[in-house]
Structure formats: structure tokens, C-alpha cells
Amino acid sequence: MKLNPLEPCPCDSGQPYKTCCQPLHKGAAPPTPERLMRSRYCAYKLGLTDYIINTTHPDGPHYQANRAQWKRDIEDFCHTTNFVHLAVLSAVGDSVLFRATLFAGTRDVSFTENSLFRQHNGRWKYHSGTQTP
Numbered sequence: 001m002k003l004n005p006l007e008p009c010p011c012d013s014g015q016p017y018k019t020c021c022q023p024l025h026k027g028a029a030p031p032t033p034e035r036l037m038r039s040r041y042c043a044y045k046l047g048l049t050d051y052i053i054n055t056t057h058p059d060g061p062h063y064q065a066n067r068a069q070w071k072r073d074i075e076d077f078c079h080t081t082n083f084v085h086l087a088v089l090s091a092v093g094d095s096v097l098f099r100a101t102l103f104a105g106t107r108d109v110s111f112t113e114n115s116l117f118r119q120h121n122g123r124w125k126y127h128s129g130t131q132t133p
């Protein structure tokens with residue numbers, strides 16, 4: 001997905017992509033777990049699979065040793081999912097509670113997740129999460 005950097009960020013922050021998630025996608029360290037969470041949602045929406053992989057904590061349950069297969073799985077998910085809306089409900093310490101509104105075709109696959117973030121080599125990474133429909 002091509003995006004004009006001056007357009008509103010796909011993470012629904014209301015900020016332009018250029019000053020919101022783009023710097024993180026280009027390699028800047030996420031300043032907070034919330035910014036990382038937003039940038040990961042945004043990366044799913046834009047199909048930035050490497051970013052998803054690189055911001056997943058190696059000690060977390062979502063980390064996969066087979067990077068090629070993992071990349072294909074993320075690509076499949078990105079291509080078959082319509083990312084409608086993101087709402088961050090709360091961000092306290094190392095956890096972020098959010099609601100993602102998603103559709104797979106006409107099927108509503110939205111969920112609320114409490115995500116947990118941990119530092120790895122001085123950078124925030126997504127560790128794990130608990131989802132409810």
C-alpha cells in the first residue's frame with residue numbers, strides 16, 4: 001500500500017504519517033509501548049512484514065524461528081484483512097489496551113487486546129497479548 005507521508009497516519013492517531021509511524025518504520029526507536037503498538041498496527045495495514053518481525057520480542061510466544069514461513073503468514077494475514085480502525089483505550093507502563101476493528105471479507109474479526117511490551121537491547125518490543133472478541 002502506497003501512502004503519502006502527509007496523509008493522516010493509518011494508526012488513526014490524527015497525526016500525519018510523516019511525524020507519526022513513518023520514523024519508526026524507518027528505524028527510529030519507539031519512544032513508548034503505545035507508539036510501538038500503533039506503529040505495528042500501521043505496519044500490518046501497510047504490509048510491512050519485516051517491521052512486524054523485527055519488533056516482536058524473541059522471548060515472546062509469537063516469535064517464530066522460521067522467518068520465511070512467518071513472513072508468509074503475516075503477508076497472508078495482511079492481504080486477507082481489512083484494517084478499519086484502531087482505538088487505544090489505555091496505555092500504562094509496559095501494557096497497552098486497544099480495540100482493533102478488522103474484517104476478513106464480510107466477517108467481523110475485531111478484537112480487544114491487552115498487549116505487553118518488553119525491552120530488548122534497549123528497544124521496546126511486542127512480547128505477548130491477551131485477546132477478547
Ligand SMILES: [Zn+2]
Nearest residue numbers: 009011020021
Ligand atoms: Zn501512526
